[in-house]
Amino acid sequence: MIPLVTRIADGASATVRIIGHVAAWSGLALVLLVAFNVIARYFFGFGTVALQELEWHVMAVSALFGMSYGLNQGGEVRVDVLYSAFPPRVRAMIDLAAHFALCAVALVIAYLCIAYVEASYSIDEGSPDPGGLGYRYVLKAALPAAFALLALQALAMVLHGALRLVGALPLPETDRS
Amino acid sequence: RAQTSFTWKMTNAYGPGSPFYVEGPGSPTDFCQKVEAMSGGRLRIQHFAAGELIPALEGFDAVRSGAVEMNAANAYFWAGRVPAAQYFTTVPFGLNFQGMNAWLYHGGGMALWDELYEPLGLKALPMGNTGVQMTGWFREPIQSTADFEGLKMRIPGLAGKVYAALGVDVKLLPGGEIFPALERGVIDAAEFVGPYQDRRLGLQNAAKYYYTTGWHEPSNVTELLMNKAAWDSLPDDLKAIVQTAAMACNLESHTWCEANNAAALRDLVENEGVIADVLPADVVAELKAVTDSVLTEAAATDPALGKVHEAFMAFKAEHGAWAAVSEKPLYSL
Amino acid sequence: MPFTEILALCMIGAFFVLLIAGIPVAVCLGVTGFVFGYFGFGPMLFTLMPARIFGVVTNYTLLALPLFIFMGIMLEKSRMAEDLLEVIGLAMGGLRGGMALAIILVGVLMGAASGVVGATVVTVGLIALGPIINRGYDAGVASGVICASGTLGQIIPPSLVLILLADIMGESVGTLFAAALIPGLMLAGLFVTYVLLLGVMRPAAVPAIPSEERANYSRRDLAGKLVKVVLPPLVLIFLVLGSIIGGVAAPTEAASMGAFGSIVLAALAGRLSYTVLRDTVRAAFVTSAMVFLILIFAQPFGLAFRGLGGERLVHDAFGAVPGGFEGQLLFLMLLLFVLGFFLEWIEISYIALPLFLPVFLASGADMAWIAILVAMNLQTSFLTPPFGWALFFLKGVAPPSVTTAQIYRGVVPFIGLQGIALALVFLFPGLALWLPATIGW
Numbered sequence A: 001m002i003p004l005v006t007r008i009a010d011g012a013s014a015t016v017r018i019i020g021h022v023a024a025w026s027g028l029a030l031v032l033l034v035a036f037n038v039i040a041r042y043f044f045g046f047g048t049v050a051l052q053e054l055e056w057h058v059m060a061v062s063a064l065f066g067m068s069y070g071l072n073q074g075g076e077v078r079v080d081v082l083y084s085a086f087p088p089r090v091r092a093m094i095d096l097a098a099h100f101a102l103c104a105v106a107l108v109i110a111y112l113c114i115a116y117v118e119a120s121y122s123i124d125e126g127s128p129d130p131g132g133l134g135y136r137y138v139l140k141a142a143l144p145a146a147f148a149l150l151a152l153q154a155l156a157m158v159l160h161g162a163l164r165l166v167g168a169l170p171l172p173e174t175d176r177s
Numbered sequence B: 001r002a003q004t005s006f007t008w009k010m011t012n013a014y015g016p017g018s019p020f021y022v023e024g025p026g027s028p029t030d031f032c033q034k035v036e037a038m039s040g041g042r043l044r045i046q047h048f049a050a051g052e053l054i055p056a057l058e059g060f061d062a063v064r065s066g067a068v069e070m071n072a073a074n075a076y077f078w079a080g081r082v083p084a085a086q087y088f089t090t091v092p093f094g095l096n097f098q099g100m101n102a103w104l105y106h107g108g109g110m111a112l113w114d115e116l117y118e119p120l121g122l123k124a125l126p127m128g129n130t131g132v133q134m135t136g137w138f139r140e141p142i143q144s145t146a147d148f149e150g151l152k153m154r155i156p157g158l159a160g161k162v163y164a165a166l167g168v169d170v171k172l173l174p175g176g177e178i179f180p181a182l183e184r185g186v187i188d189a190a191e192f193v194g195p196y197q198d199r200r201l202g203l204q205n206a207a208k209y210y211y212t213t214g215w216h217e218p219s220n221v222t223e224l225l226m227n228k229a230a231w232d233s234l235p236d237d238l239k240a241i242v243q244t245a246a247m248a249c250n251l252e253s254h255t256w257c258e259a260n261n262a263a264a265l266r267d268l269v270e271n272e273g274v275i276a277d278v279l280p281a282d283v284v285a286e287l288k289a290v291t292d293s294v295l296t297e298a299a300a301t302d303p304a305l306g307k308v309h310e311a312f313m314a315f316k317a318e319h320g321a322w323a324a325v326s327e328k329p330l331y332s333l
Numbered sequence C: 001m002p003f004t005e006i007l008a009l010c011m012i013g014a015f016f017v018l019l020i021a022g023i024p025v026a027v028c029l030g031v032t033g034f035v036f037g038y039f040g041f042g043p044m045l046f047t048l049m050p051a052r053i054f055g056v057v058t059n060y061t062l063l064a065l066p067l068f069i070f071m072g073i074m075l076e077k078s079r080m081a082e083d084l085l086e087v088i089g090l091a092m093g094g095l096r097g098g099m100a101l102a103i104i105l106v107g108v109l110m111g112a113a114s115g116v117v118g119a120t121v122v123t124v125g126l127i128a129l130g131p132i133i134n135r136g137y138d139a140g141v142a143s144g145v146i147c148a149s150g151t152l153g154q155i156i157p158p159s160l161v162l163i164l165l166a167d168i169m170g171e172s173v174g175t176l177f178a179a180a181l182i183p184g185l186m187l188a189g190l191f192v193t194y195v196l197l198l199g200v201m202r203p204a205a206v207p208a209i210p211s212e213e214r215a216n217y218s219r220r221d222l223a224g225k226l227v228k229v230v231l232p233p234l235v236l237i238f239l240v241l242g243s244i245i246g247g248v249a250a251p252t253e254a255a256s257m258g259a260f261g262s263i264v265l266a267a268l269a270g271r272l273s274y275t276v277l278r279d280t281v282r283a284a285f286v287t288s289a290m291v292f293l294i295l296i297f298a299q300p301f302g303l304a305f306r307g308l309g310g311e312r313l314v315h316d317a318f319g320a321v322p323g324g325f326e327g328q329l330l331f332l333m334l335l336l337f338v339l340g341f342f343l344e345w346i347e348i349s350y351i352a353l354p355l356f357l358p359v360f361l362a363s364g365a366d367m368a369w370i371a372i373l374v375a376m377n378l379q380t381s382f383l384t385p386p387f388g389w390a391l392f393f394l395k396g397v398a399p400p401s402v403t404t405a406q407i408y409r410g411v412v413p414f415i416g417l418q419g420i421a422l423a424l425v426f427l428f429p430g431l432a433l434w435l436p437a438t439i440g441w
């Protein structure tokens, strides 16, 4: 049982990490794209509505797929006034509950987003601006996909947390400060 | 027993406090108050400006899903969803306030709008109108269409496509960045609304040449968008109240704009050093020629758009002939 | 009090309990929002959730956030930032607090380049927090300086807050930008004064660089080094500010000039390897996403607060205020400050301001002045524990050794300084109104 759970948790975590490593380059793409749009417009009088819209398309994908990778890399933000003073076991239990809740919320949001994407797909939604990017529903489909991935990452953290509590993995270190 | 009293939600594409679009006589919040008063409180509508419940341009989906019953916006915001919807806000070189309302109420416009929205579970009514809008603010004077070549302009929608065909570099900018971008020359020109709203944004401090004709937006309809099922669930008296209140706001908002724009334009010219001018006739003629081909081309891409285009243009031709002998001579008296 | 308003209060209470227990901020927001929102009005309103989230991740004005974060991390990973603070610290010689002053200066310049508070705090935090703690600064003082300097961008134009306030209060963006400049610089001046005072009162908290170390560099060496390390950041600020002032880029997209410039500068300095680029890309990805994660999970919370009639709570409180324009203005200030403990500034602007507007419009007071008071007040909301965004953003990039308690403690004096600045603008409206009147905006 424990080896199986470990395999699932590690596999989920590795999936998020690999997707994240690829998606991370969207940040560089965003920098180059916006800089290109500015420079091309100012120096060469070149600009298209599609390339301007692409800016926030890239930002959206980057922000959405970054959530799961950020958690994967330990980027959570919390108030640790009391937390850092709790014994490791209590902290592990708080984390388990928090990540379980996160998994649930992420799944609910992913589910809610499906109808949102369907509404867009049903009318073949595109850009309201002439010359803008079409297929708006493809961008919107990033919502449920990213939240599903977030749920997967949260699941990995829940399983890892459970393994710590049953002693199959070491508990988090004591007070960091 | 049928339900007799209702509490609805209305979202708005414009931010809190915006005159005309949110607050003031004939505005959407005024509409909500009118409906509540007329119905003796049986139809109460809670109003939410952009960002309060949902972001500015999400009202279409929110109403369609039934999460809110009403939304206030301009139908051309939905151009990416329903291309033909643009014609129910404004058409470049299209119809002014009188002509647009004549088309909607008595020229077959409403029937087409219903036909367009019904399959989507939506019902719309006109609920306001800015009247004719200004061509916009330019840092340098426009003497010929050659001045459009390489001009960087903030201009959304179909008009943007027309300008682009004449060599204008169309820049998308959110409302808040129009001023700093125009002031520093990131853009050379910007279109917003009319004297009262533009002065509020401070555009007179960024550019001095303020042009008419409102060729790109001869009038501009505020759309009351409703969920069709919710609309159908209203008893006849409440339906009549909604229709009447929307019609009252349509008139009141327009007259409010006319009065305030007149005062604002005088202030801009007399106190702010703004040079208000009409675009040269040959420039307008060329814009018109390009507009015709842009509209015809767009109409060919989408059957629903084509149908509305045909009907709109047929009405415009007939109304134009009447206006030419009625209104037009009156203006030159 | 209606049932839903009681629920709204319970939601805030539950949020605090979870937050203090150490549950991650995003989870606290999401869970309390969904649970209480569901009890309040069932599932219907939550069908709006995807639209809210889509609105956050496609919000054009937030574009500056990932761009400035990228710039900050490139400066960090290529070690240009570290050199900068080190050399400025050395150049300040025996002056205690020299590095803190350098941070305030960077905060002013970054603030003049951007209007997104998260970006500035994160960037300055990334660049500076580790190095100055290594230099023996008190972690609280260091955090306080960084958070406070980072929020300067919110009052020094261009600023997202001012753009939104201009919209809500019916003032032109230009007028507010001009009105905010002097109060913003005055605030920075107060920060500088405070750091200099600290150097006298608590020298151990803001140590100067030891004289033995300074002795390792001749004046000549130092001057050469200074030019070499100060040049790249100055170039970046010039690229960002210059592209706005020179009309090359709109304020938001100007951030890309800084981000792109940082890549070029790292390459010119011979410090751009594949490893540096890859590490920058990954770290920037994580940092931006963690800011977005909080913004995204704040959506159910904000929606639930509104749906539960939270704005009526605010309205009722206002109704109980004793009359008089000044009383109401003071009440507004107090209310904004209190709301700032647990709500995001955008929510505050939408909830509180529209309620007060008619009163202030009727009073005939200058709305630009009121807008600046509001903006300065909202700025403190970024700093007020437990729910100040600047604190979370800094915590997100701080070395693990820095605790939340240290950050909280560190910002308290700066909140006091903001109070003083606010009082000054309140007593002397000319601080805000002189510049716009003079330049005709």
Ligand code: NA
Residues within 6 Å of the ligand: B133, B191, B192, B193, B217
């Ligand atoms: Na317009």
Ligand code: NA
Residues within 6 Å of the ligand: C110, C111, C112, C113, C114, C115, C116, C152, C153, C154, C155, C156, C157, C158, C159
């Ligand atoms: Na700023």
